[in-house]
Amino acid sequence: MLEDGVYTEFTIIESRFEGKDLTAVQELQTSQRVIARGAVRDNLQAQISLAQHIEAIVGSGTGRGDVHMKNIRSTRRKEQSKRRWDYMKGTN
Incomplete structure (x- = not known):
């Protein structure tokens, strides 16, 4: 960078930009934004x-x-009885 006639050298923070000029870096950043x-x-x-x-x-x-919440116990008993009956039929 040249500022007030003094040249200041910068080091690249990200290694993916190493060896690339400013326009290449800007193109990469633009394409990243599009992808994002x-x-x-x-x-x-x-x-x-x-x-x-x-x-x-x-x-x-x-x-x-x-x-129905009120009939859960009776429904459960009926289903268990039904399963037992089906099981008994299958073993005979």
Whole structure:
């Protein structure tokens, strides 16, 4: 850098820029920004798709069976009895 007639030498902090001139470094940085914007856009689209998928699953599960909190014990007993009966049929 030349400032007030005095030459000041800089050292490259990032090794990936070593041996490249200023225009090459600027082109690399520009392409990185473009890639980063694309990744942000893709990530946002993936999040939207996930939210839609979750909503579809939740929406399809609202009309599932006859499950009432009051009847959980009796329903459980019925299911256990049914499983036992099915097991007994299978062993004969």
